[in-house]
Amino acid sequence: MKITVCIGSSCHLKGSRQVVEQLQYQINQHNLKESVELGGTFCMGKCQQGVCVTVDDKFFSVTPETVSEFFKTEILEKLT
Amino acid sequence: MNNLCTDIGWKSINHAGEQLCGDHVDIVEQDENSTVIVLADGLGSGVKASILSTLTSKIISTMMASGLSIEDCVKTIAATLPICSERGVAYSTFTIIHLINNETAELIQYDNPMAILIRDGKNYDYPKTEMHIDGKKIFRSSVKLQENDVFVAMSDGCPHAGIGIGYNFGWQRDDIIIFMEALANAGYTSKTLSTYLVDEVNKLYGEQPGDDATACVVKIRRREPMNILFGPPSNRNDCDRMMSLFFSKEGKHIICGGTTSTIAAKYLRRPLRASIEYEKSDVPPIAKLEGVDLVTEGVITVNKVLSYAEDYLSGNELYEEWSFRKDGASLICQLLFEEATDINFYVGRAMNPAHQNPDLPINFSIKMKLVEELSRCLKQMGKRIKVSYF
Numbered sequence: 001m002k003i004t005v006c007i008g009s010s011c012h013l014k015g016s017r018q019v020v021e022q023l024q025y026q027i028n029q030h031n032l033k034e035s036v037e038l039g040g041t042f043c044m045g046k047c048q049q050g051v052c053v054t055v056d057d058k059f060f061s062v063t064p065e066t067v068s069e070f071f072k073t074e075i076l077e078k079l080t
Numbered sequence: 081m082n083n084l085c086t087d088i089g090w091k092s093i094n095h096a097g098e099q100l101c102g103d104h105v106d107i108v109e110q111d112e113n114s115t116v117i118v119l120a121d122g123l124g125s126g127v128k129a130s131i132l133s134t135l136t137s138k139i140i141s142t143m144m145a146s147g148l149s150i151e152d153c154v155k156t157i158a159a160t161l162p163i164c165s166e167r168g169v170a171y172s173t174f175t176i177i178h179l180i181n182n183e184t185a186e187l188i189q190y191d192n193p194m195a196i197l198i199r200d201g202k203n204y205d206y207p208k209t210e211m212h213i214d215g216k217k218i219f220r221s222s223v224k225l226q227e228n229d230v231f232v233a234m235s236d237g238c239p240h241a242g243i244g245i246g247y248n249f250g251w252q253r254d255d256i257i258i259f260m261e262a263l264a265n266a267g268y269t270s271k272t273l274s275t276y277l278v279d280e281v282n283k284l285y286g287e288q289p290g291d292d293a294t295a296c297v298v299k300i301r302r303r304e305p306m307n308i309l310f311g312p313p314s315n316r317n318d319c320d321r322m323m324s325l326f327f328s329k330e331g332k333h334i335i336c337g338g339t340t341s342t343i344a345a346k347y348l349r350r351p352l353r354a355s356i357e358y359e360k361s362d363v364p365p366i367a368k369l370e371g372v373d374l375v376t377e378g379v380i381t382v383n384k385v386l387s388y389a390e391d392y393l394s395g396n397e398l399y400e401e402w403s404f405r406k407d408g409a410s411l412i413c414q415l416l417f418e419e420a421t422d423i424n425f426y427v428g429r430a431m432n433p434a435h436q437n438p439d440l441p442i443n444f445s446i447k448m449k450l451v452e453e454l455s456r457c458l459k460q461m462g463k464r465i466k467v468s469y470f
Contacts, residue, residue, distance in 0.1 A: 008338035040354035
């Protein structure tokens, strides 16, 4: 599974750093380093919906507030 | 003609309790390759000294740059300087470094500590000729320039540092030579070298300088072109033209901006890999693209670079942040401030629809302003700047 987070200007200002750090933390907590790859990308062209995140090419709009919920429903549950 | 150029930087500290500095550095560019640098130290400290040194350095630099002889300069100063009512003399010492065609340096020194020349990391004792003008003993030297030559001119506040505190006779010229030999070829800019020297002086004074102290460093270096791409072109069809112009230029290549680097990646047919390593910094991470020396995010990063540039030109206090960190803004600073001498900006004027959101602190006019301000700062650092818009 590959998660990609936009680190472009717009998403950066909307908190992509916190999103990345949260995801890194969660992945470590759940020992998912083997099955989840976390990466960055520049602008996905959907800045209005930032922070832009894709999981295996499926698009999500995430914020620092919703990131743990997103991780639970879209990553953890899909993996088990 | 050769491909050498000069990097000039200086820093002063004031006598404790004074708001004005009695030392003054004046730099006049005679033409593209010739420069006159004057460091003058006015008698005493405070307002009087400041006026004396400002007049002296301004008069000499202007006259020398117009091709007048040193004899004329000295006579003019003697006839013009206001006479101190307490001491009955008009007096300001000076060091002149006249760089001619980036090939020769002519040094003319009157009563300041002898300028130091460090060549290949070692002190180089250049020959001096003594001459007398109006009863003043003036030393004159002519030195053929070599790459990596570092000249250090200073006011007597430097070797007097620490008198009676740390040293009996102050921080002597020989000690300063040893200090500078260690730093001269470590890749620092002149501004940073002068900062290191003056900061050390300040430390030796116990941060209560007993005199104004100034160091002016002139470094002879090879020209180093650098190219920086910022923003996509306003007309989509211009992408290829902009990219081919940018990549055909000699020197390193920096790309700022997410969309811009995506366009470049398409042009180069190479993958663009954004990193998610956040260094100790508030700017977004950098990316990797084969064939490009540095890829960063755009507006936020460049804004940070601008604030570092403004600091560099004033107190140079954030130096230790940007010169060692690995975030996008710091890396750009290292390339532009330390490495580059000739910088070509390729600026795209495309409007990014995502940036027009009123909630965001970035928009098109800010981006154009950033380029203007940054190129103004870089020019002030003595770099040659060319900006092309697309």
